[in-house]
């Protein structure tokens with residue numbers, strides 16, 4: 001098997017990387033390399049011209065107006081341990097801590113997890129729930145893509161040719177009362193999700209849900225929001241009847257397939273179970 005690459009270009013700045021990629025969009029950007037190395041071993045990308053982003057991607061996590069901006073090069077380990085993120089979007093920190101094992105978390109970047117566009121990408125559900133923006137950099141400067149519009153299909157995203165992910169912006173003006181991520185995989189955290197779920201809730205003083213957002217991974221061609229679950233929760237307290245309605249509603253939001261990790265019927269049962277357990281936790285039951 002030919003694992004060789006044609007050559008590697010190491011820009012000195014992010015702007016240089018953007019300029020080079022705009023000129024030659026056939027280059028293959030590489031950040032942490034954790035997805036690309038697996039795909040190379042499977043025979044993809046032989047003879048590729050690599051664009052090494054590892055030294056030039058923004059990677060800080062900083063407050064910016066009503067947003068927290070996460071550089072595309074921030075690693076899962078940095079995200080999992082970020083104090084500001086833990087206080088406004090704990091679900092994202094929980095997801096980052098479940099991307100493979102710790103050595104993977106120390107290399108895997110947020111930008112790579114999103115650009116790879118796996119239906120099972122663990123950081124996607126919390127970002128969908130948080131109404132995050134993916135900031136793309138190209139020849140024309142920066143543009144925002146809503147997380148919900150970013151995923152186009154398995155392995156496909158809506159970046160234009162020559163665009164790189166610069167950062168991810170999380171609105172933080174109205175932090176939720178409850179924000180969680182969970183996943184089901186055959187070896188707990190060490191493996192790609194069979195089903196993943198993130199829910200965020202705003203609850204008022206009477207315990208009524210005033211805002212609900214839910215998203216799932218690995219149950220459709222892309223990670224996706226669960227509008228039916230959200231609709232049955234808003235305006236209700238998290239009593240057993242509301243939880244049962246959400247458990248039923250999630251079936252309308254998913255279109256799982258059979259694959260090597262699990263059959264579709266199993267994913268349907270697992271999605272229902274994860275929704276039930278997470279809402280029971282939110283209710284304090």
Ligand SMILES: Cc1cc2nc3c(=O)[nH]c(=O)nc-3n(C[C@H](O)[C@H](O)[C@H](O)COP(=O)(O)OP(=O)(O)OC[C@H]3O[C@@H](n4cnc5c(N)ncnc54)[C@H](O)[C@@H]3O)c2cc1C
Nearest residue numbers: 029031032033034035036100108109111112113115122165
């Ligand atoms: C053992 C193992 C376990 C894993 N477990 C999980 C898991 O539990 N959950 C999970 O979600 N993932 C898992 N992964 C997948 C992987 O670690 C993540 O998707 C990771 O976040 C990818 O980031 P990276 O920086 O390594 O990306 P890379 O491999 O460098 O790149 C991935 C893709 O993104 C593109 N890319 C990278 N950065 C940018 C950018 N800034 N702009 C545009 N395109 C870019 C690359 O061209 C490539 O197509 C696992 C991988 C391994 C090897």
